[in-house]
Amino acid sequence: MNYAEVEERILGGTTARRGDVVITRGEGCWVYDATGKKYLDLGSAQGVAMLGHCHPRVTAAIAEQAETLTLCPNYLYNDKRAEFAQALVDVLPEHLPHVFLANSGAEAVDGALKFARLFTKRPAFVAATKGFHGRTLGALSVTWEPKYREGFLPLLEATHVQFNDAAALDKAIGDPTAAVILEVVQGESGVNVGTPDFLHAAQRLCRERGALLIVDEIQTGFGRTGTWFAIEHTGLEPDLICMAKGLGGGFPMGAFAYTRAIREVLTPGAHGSTFGGSPIACAAGLAALEAYRDEGLIRRSATLGAQMRNTLRGALEGVTAVRDIRGLGLMIAVELRTKVAPVLKSLMLTHGVISLPAGPTVLRLLPPLVISESEIDFGVQAIARAIKELEA
Ligand SMILES: Cc1ncc(COP(=O)(O)O)c(C=O)c1O
Numbered sequence: 593m594n595y596a597e598v599e600e601r602i603l604g605g606t607t608a609r610r611g612d613v614v615i616t617r618g619e620g621c622w623v624y625d626a627t628g629k630k631y632l633d634l635g636s637a638q639g640v641a642m643l644g645h646c647h648p649r650v651t652a653a654i655a656e657q658a659e660t661l662t663l664c665p666n667y668l669y670n671d672k673r674a675e676f677a678q679a680l681v682d683v684l685p686e687h688l689p690h691v692f693l694a695n696s697g698a699e700a701v702d703g704a705l706k707f708a709r710l711f712t713k714r715p716a717f718v719a720a721t722k723g724f725h726g727r728t729l730g731a732l733s734v735t736w737e738p739k740y741r742e743g744f745l746p747l748l749e750a751t752h753v754q755f756n757d758a759a760a761l762d763k764a765i766g767d768p769t770a771a772v773i774l775e776v777v778q779g780e781s782g783v784n785v786g787t788p789d790f791l792h793a794a795q796r797l798c799r800e801r802g803a804l805l806i807v808d809e810i811q812t813g814f815g816r817t818g819t820w821f822a823i824e825h826t827g828l829e830p831d832l833i834c835m836a837k838g839l840g841g842g843f844p845m846g847a848f849a850y851t852r853a854i855r856e857v858l859t860p861g862a863h864g865s866t867f868g869g870s871p872i873a874c875a876a877g878l879a880a881l882e883a884y885r886d887e888g889l890i891r892r893s894a895t896l897g898a899q900m901r902n903t904l905r906g907a908l909e910g911v912t913a914v915r916d917i918r919g920l921g922l923m924i925a926v927e928l929r930t931k932v933a934p935v936l937k938s939l940m941l942t943h944g945v946i947s948l949p950a951g952p953t954v955l956r957l958l959p960p961l962v963i964s965e966s967e968i969d970f971g972v973q974a975i976a977r978a979i980k981e982l983e984a
Contacts, residue, residue: 618645693869697836698726783925814838818894818921841880
């Protein structure tokens with residue numbers, strides 16, 4: 593079978609491929625194509641493979657659960673769901689003792705928006721320019737990028753304020769505002785770090801005006817920025833946190849956490865999901881949480897992230913195409929003065945390194961937290977060569 597041709601014919605239309613590469617296997621930080629060529633995955637398959645590909649602990653948990661029980665509707669209790677829910681609440685901030693289990697990031701965002709409306713009895717949302725929250729109609733309403741929204745209007749009522757502009761937030765949050773939704777570090781649009789002033793202004797204004805604060809930790813959660821959750825960097829206490837990506841250790845999973853006060857307004861059937869919280873997803877999620885904790889990966893992300901940024905700075909010193917190198921933990925951006933697309937393509941096809949864009953000029957690196965120092969060196973040298981070659 594010509595896999596690329598079949599995918600283009602049947603699934604094409606919403607995808608943007610970077611070459612005819614067909615990936616068939618993954619192990620640790622590496623993925624392998626159908627010809628056996630290997631690639632260092634510095635994108636973690638869109639930020640998901642935080643434990644690398646096919647982490648033995650997660651793989652074993654999925655296999656064991658697949659032979660035991662794969663489905664259990666939420667009108668029955670389940671051992672794995674309870675164990676996972678407890679383990680997840682144990683790593684979340686204490687003021688968020690409840691979670692809803694879903695299947696993706698956008699689904700987690702939609703659920704959080706619904707809970708905010710239910711709790712506040714208000715209709716509207718405030719989000720940030722350049723924020724990304726997903727593609728379902730609810731999540732798309734608070735996502736900023738005009739080209740993603742075009743063609744799908746009207747969406748939910750949402751105002752987008754300049755990211756890191758506290759005065760703009762002050763003007764936008766009003767009586768109709770059910771919630772403000774923000775990323776602490778904006779991923780898709782360039783690894784833009786939220787200032788403590790802006791984030792805390794959002795929290796204070798929400799509290800003063802009866803709106804809720806939702807933090808989208810879908811990309812930043814589970815150690816990506818060097819702490820379990822990015823809110824820990826500034827001591828933020830949102831009313832809801834959305835999670836996905838690293839949550840299931842590679843298994844599709846989403847979730848959002850919420851406060852006791854929100855729990856009090858919920859009634860049976862207020863929200864639901866057929867597949868959300870399946871025993872197999874929960875077994876994967878439980879193994880993933882244990883791996884993050886037992887392998888010390890959260891601290892490792894902070895240390896290796898700082899080291900990787902320094903190594904990048906050294907390797908790219910004096911390269912005029914590079915405008916900035918920034919990030920938090922193992923969430924790193926190399927901002928260029930030119931378009932990033934040719935760098936991404938050359939990195940993958942010539943140098944065997946997979947990376948991500950974040951907007952038109954930013955190379956985004958979200959390496960697995962299990963990456964070794966020698967793999968970081970290999971990746972950094974490849975990035976430096978790919979950028980220098982394009983400059984030449
Ligand atoms: C911050 C953020 N929110 C939401 C989403 C949407 O998640 P999903 O693609 O699982 O729906 C993403 C995905 O990239 C994301 O980075």
